[in-house]
Amino acid sequence: MPTLYTHADSNIRKTWLYLTGFLIFIILIAWIISYFLGSYLILWIAVIYSFLMSFFSYWYSDKIVLAITGAKPIEKKDNPELYRLVENLSITAGLPLPRIYIINEAQPNAFATGRNPKNGVIAVTQGLLQRLERTELEGVIAHELAHIGNKDALLQTIVVVLTGVVIIATDFFFRISFYGNRRNNKDNRAATVMFFVALALAILAPLLANLIKLAISRKREFLADASGALLTRYPEGLARALEKISQDPNPMRTANNSTAHLFIASPFRGSQSQGWLTKLFMTHPPVEERARALRGLKI
DSSP: OOBHHHHHHHHHHHHHHHHHHHHHHHHHHHHHHHHHHSOOHHHHHHHHHHHHHHHHHHHHHHHHHHHHHTOEEOOTTTOHHHHHHHHHHHHHHTOOOOEEEEEOOSSOOEEEEOSSGGGOEEEEEHHHHHHOOHHHHHHHHHHHHHHHHTTHHHHHHHHHHHHHHHHHHHHHHHHHHHHHHHHSOTTOHHHHHHHHHHHHHHHHHHHHHHHHHHHHHHHHHHHHHHHHHHHHTOHHHHHHHHHHHHHOOOOOTTOOTTTGGGBSSOOOOTHHHHOHHHHHTOSSOOHHHHHHHHHTOBO
């Protein structure tokens, strides 16, 4: 039977395996583009542009997400019980006390953000505070602290940069190939081959890059589950919390695809959660699978 430690180690290894595969994939894309164009110019443009966009996102993402979700900061006097719970778990985890926010939503859910542990933020919904028992709430807070402690915001930024490089580079390559093919003679076989290679890359490369990004995100959720359970020493609390969150029918008014990956469980409900696009690009593993993994762990 796997232990919390072996489960966490397994997900760390798989994360870095996916990340290594991602880097190899990008090198392959770079080689194909440079082979046909005889220049690394497009790749450099993609790298610089993605880095600048992700740099801005890295430094300001917490403020943007908090504004989108309508989260409001609280102090100890506003909710002493929640404040002490976060404080005690932070001390146990050896982390600075994160800023605490509450979202005025009936759906039970929570997320963590912040570029590093010193700037960590934990936001919980009113529904989470009302629906969960203390041990379940501890499991959720421990999960979010694990995201902060594991520096998932930094890893996610790196993955976003890599994804952006692939998307922008293949888009530029396709545009250059398309216009170059129109200007060249129709019998120019090299230009035709280049066009179809560019078309295939433009369609398949971004899709594969996004799927790798989501695979990494899902492994980090499993890792945060294991790390959170290790912190509380009670996996059942988090397992029950996940089940309650996923079964709650209340929609989240501020739910959208740009912030859904941050929450402990998907904020989409009803028809939103059944769409083929939502299922294809799931940011979280199925709750049933997460709960089963937690209950199968030995402390």
